[in-house]
Amino acid sequence: MFKSGFVAIIGKPNVGKSTLLNLLIGEKIAIVSHKPQATRKSVKGILNGENYQIIFVDTPGIHESQKKLNQVMRKYIDEALEDFDLALVMTDNHGEIDEVLEEYLAKIKQKNKKSILVINKTDLMTKEQIEEIKEKFTSRANFNVILEVSLIKDPDAKEKILNAILELLEEGPKYFEDDIISTETERFIIAEIIREKIMNNVAKEIPYHVAVTVEEMKYREEKDLYYIRANIIVERRAHKMIIIGENGRLIKEIGKQAREEIEAFLKTKVYLDLWVKIKEHWTKKEPLIKEYIDPRF
Ligand SMILES: Nc1nc2c(ncn2[C@@H]2O[C@H](COP(=O)(O)OP(=O)(O)OP(=O)(O)O)[C@@H](O)[C@H]2O)c(=O)[nH]1
Numbered sequence: 001m002f003k004s005g006f007v008a009i010i011g012k013p014n015v016g017k018s019t020l021l022n023l024l025i026g027e028k029i030a031i032v033s034h035k036p037q038a039t040r041k042s043v044k045g046i047l048n049g050e051n052y053q054i055i056f057v058d059t060p061g062i063h064e065s066q067k068k069l070n071q072v073m074r075k076y077i078d079e080a081l082e083d084f085d086l087a088l089v090m091t092d093n094h095g096e097i098d099e100v101l102e103e104y105l106a107k108i109k110q111k112n113k114k115s116i117l118v119i120n121k122t123d124l125m126t127k128e129q130i131e132e133i134k135e136k137f138t139s140r141a142n143f144n145v146i147l148e149v150s151l152i153k154d155p156d157a158k159e160k161i162l163n164a165i166l167e168l169l170e171e172g173p174k175y176f177e178d179d180i181i182s183t184e185t186e187r188f189i190i191a192e193i194i195r196e197k198i199m200n201n202v203a204k205e206i207p208y209h210v211a212v213t214v215e216e217m218k219y220r221e222e223k224d225l226y227y228i229r230a231n232i233i234v235e236r237r238a239h240k241m242i243i244i245g246e247n248g249r250l251i252k253e254i255g256k257q258a259r260e261e262i263e264a265f266l267k268t269k270v271y272l273d274l275w276v277k278i279k280e281h282w283t284k285k286e287p288l289i290k291e292y293i294d295p296r297f
């Protein structure tokens with residue numbers, strides 16, 4: 001029997017959803033940050049086995065805020081929960097459940113879909129804390145399976161989660177060709193790699209006002225490298241100055257880290273040309289948000 005299905009990965013920000021997607025797929029397709037709200041749109045990853053195909057949908061962390069950018073991000077979570085076969089609800093050592101997460105748990109229940117609770121980051125928890133979190137979640141929703149893992153410390157975390165998913169998935173068709181691991185474009189993944197380096201190198205709130213778009217990407221045969229030109233879009237002049245840094249030091253470091261990772265991703269040499277542009281109030285304007293966070297628009 002061939003099994004397949006769409007698995008929506010949902011949870012509060014920073015619980016490890018994107019870490020899980022990358023672990024399951026075996027390649028880095030989603031960015032990871034110690035800062036919350038790293039993921040801004042849903043990212044699909046496809047895992048093929050001999051008798052199965054699983055399409056994982058990583059989503060932005062569930063978070064209540066009236067800010068326009070957050071509202072657009074929420075739409076991606078809603079979209080992922082429009083049509084799915086199994087929900088993988090993830091939490092971490094904080095075990096946070098708030099009203100919005102409860103809304104989504106209710107939605108899963110109402111759709112009568114199967115679900116798995118993954119309690120992640122057990123490396124940071126005592127047994128008692130794990131039990132407390134388990135109780136908190138099971139008193140609010142029914143899960144078919146509950147798993148306790150540390151994605152970064154348990155060598156068998158991937159196998160545990162994958163086996164639980166395969167148990168619950170039903171017979172289904174192959175939706176994608178075998179050689180596709182993601183439906184995201186190269187340009188999107190490259191822009192995200194750059195944004196990840198900004199998130200992890202630039203202090204405080206600034207990364208929340210930053211978007212990255214890849215404007216040009218071409219192979220230069222004579223030099224045997226990819227020329228990639230990307231814009232780092234900020235809202236204010238002060239943010240531009242901070243990202244550039246004294247004598248351009250910070251942007252150089254961001255560029256170096258991003259280039260190395262893009263080279264590993266494309267498996268070629270890369271010349272990365274970064275430009276910081278100011279677009280006032282872009283995080284308040286829906287058409288601009290969509291254009292900047294999702295190359296489909
Ligand atoms: N200690 C510990 N940290 C972990 C574990 N799994 C993931 N992390 C870290 O948790 C942070 C958040 O991980 P992400 O995968 O970006 O979390 P996310 O849920 O996708 O976050 P958003 O995209 O913001 O919603 C990163 O710094 C990860 O390295 C774990 O098992 N233990």
Ligand SMILES: [Mg+2]
Nearest residue numbers: 017018038039
């Ligand atoms: Mg994420």
